Amino acid sequence: MEGEQKQFLSDLPKDFSPFSETNIKVKEEDPFLFYPLKDNSSADADLSPGCSYELLNLKLSPFFETNSEVIVEKPFLFDTPKVNLSEDANSITDADPGYASFDLTSFFHGNSEVKKRTPSLLDLLRAYLSLPLPKSEVKEENIFLEGFPRDNSSDNGDLEFLNAETESQCCYKGKKEKLSFINSTRDEASSDASSAIKPNLSTITNSTTDTLTEDKNVESEATSEGPGVDLQLQPASIQSPHIGSRWRIHWSNTDGGVLRRQMTDVERMVLRPNHEGEQCPVCGDRVSGYHYGLLTCESCKGFFKRTVQNKKQYQCSADANCHVDRTCRKRCPSCRFQKCLTMGMKMEAVRADRMRGGRNKFGSFYKRDRAHRLQRNAMRVTVIPSSGVTSQPQTFYTPADHQVSSSTTDQNTHIHYYDQTKVKTEFIKTEYDAHLQSPTLSSSTNQQTLLNTTNEDHLIRFPTTYPLAEVKQEPFDYSEHHFVHHPLLEYQGYTSTANYAPMMPIPTVTTAQSVVTSTSSSTTGRVSEPTRTSPVLPLCPAPTEKTVDHFYNSNMAEMCKTLPDDSQIIRIFNAAKGMKGEAHSFAVTVADENLKVIVDWAKNNQLFGKLQLDDQMNLLQTSWSTIHLVDITNAMIHGNLSPTYKITTGEDVSVGAVALLGYRLYVNTWNDIVNRLRNMGFTKFDYCAFRFLALFDQSMDHFQAVSAARSRVLQAWAEVRCSFVSGFMSIFEEIRRLSHDAVRYLWSLQSNFPELWASLRPDTSLVLEMIKTSATRPTDVTSTVPHISVPLQQTTYAPVVYMTS
């Protein structure tokens, strides 16, 4: 080490460490710490060998403060040349939890002061989130996978996962190396982590040392074992490559490597490429790309091409309304072609000169369509104003949803297209068809216009930066209801056995409207005549063997595995009821405890983990209360909680009061929700969906990962629940709103009942700190917290008008 280490340690007193001193002198212009990132090779910096470093501004550290004013705008990352680090284990020391730091004391010759400071609870949460997943005792299933040497350029290498539960197929990129993966499930990690709220030198030093000495040629995503905050871990039963499981990669060369494993369903939610998983609007088969103006499968592409090129004319032997799907698409080419056209495939895109390659004139429209899709994805859950029962559908369900807008008359191309009129078709051109094919009337544009007029648009344009900001935006007047609309469910219509009224505009019976009709018992909704099968609300097929099988293989089942154990919430209630304090205190204790469970659940979620730390914090601050309420609601529905809990004051506190953080006004409303859900047959799947939807809160949809996750959750859920989803969704929205009300209520105590607030020990409650932080942010909820004169019973809140069916 001596020769190689050069200056960075050489001219320092051996016992000098920034972290063993209370005050450290730092150069004023250089109040930074260098934190090593994951091992990485090559580069020519000069700090510690073979590592990547992040230059961290001490001012941003929750654990240190400095009087320097220097601010780093962006994280500064760099690498150093590789050297065997194991001999140098002694020079490793620790810093903040979540970072294992090399002792870079040479950088602290300065005149700024660096002091330790006491981190807030949120700081600790942050640090906890930034920790690698808690390492645990290994179930040493040796699994042989094959990997590939790390390609420095591909940061996404570890997002490419492969196959299989325990045995995996191989995928090579670069030269082949046999890698051995040890799958370690997490379980007991909390025991040695429990005490380590503060940075703990020895723990980190030891563990890091162990890592380095034991695993000389091991690279691990997660070898740096941090001490962890005292957030309880749940036992997890994770057997296969899976969210939450930990992997250690051993390989025989020292080039580094990237794990490839099977993508889990949930991971697939955000990671899967664009059209994977999309269904061909003609036959429902897997989409392979844009073909002739539409995202279709390979077979419909070929079919369309052959038909147009060979000027085929088909005749339907039935009534020209045959059902077309993957299994029967060969049966009636006439109806298949008709459906191709109806859905928006363009004959003009078939080249008359048969020239290969290149791009056609639709290129830019494909691009635009992609953008629209992206946007639509981001707005998967579309809020539709429904004040009064509208007589006009808010959106039209049109095949145009699948087609690319075509507004071109551009003939400036050497590619000659078939003129639509040259191929005689048997189709009667209806107004609708004309609209579809019209070069001037873009139906996508139409759709866009409609979307632009709905009030979800601000969600995209004005991303919610602060947690609970969304709460602020929510009108207090609950009489103005918002309903939720899922294009996804519309999409299902395409694969259902629904009949397509040919060439007829089909007014949308959106799920939003179905919400209206199912919850308001309104009969004025414009549900189409009963004879027509709605493409929007497909009938659930009777559960055949196949569907049952599919059910268990669905995303939903996979996602359910990540849910906390049912007993968790019971345990929390039982533990909390013995604590000193009145009802609010009981509720806050329960919330605090459950928050730990929630944090761990979120932290172990792959998608959540992909978010930036700040975004994770924001998301948690926004969604914890809804998740909490969902948890208690679920437990209540299934009779896991007793209706009331006797606390130390002798008072009987209803579960509802606890669930609503002490806000008793809406306990009956909540009880009603519990009953309704129970009657609707609320299952584990529904609970799972609720919990994920709560985590990936709608107000955070401006993060693509969040909106994508929501979409997938909805899709998976819809596969299980079909059209019932809409009914559940409206109740979910009620829960979400209630949870936000509860948070606002709790925060209102701070100003209206300071003694009560103080008795809740806001300095030790993460829940209260979260609420406080959210509320005291500049543009936040504070100003909108209504004056609440009397806690528990009275409020100036506008009463929520909950619909009952």
Add this chain to the structure above:
DNA sequence: CTAGCCTTGATG
């Protein structure tokens, strides 16, 4: 005829 895979070549 079907449908999966392959080749091509303008586009960015």
Add this chain to the structure above:
DNA sequence: CATCAAGGCTAG
């Protein structure tokens, strides 16, 4: 140079 929608090829 990668991308990706065109057309082409061919077993079944």
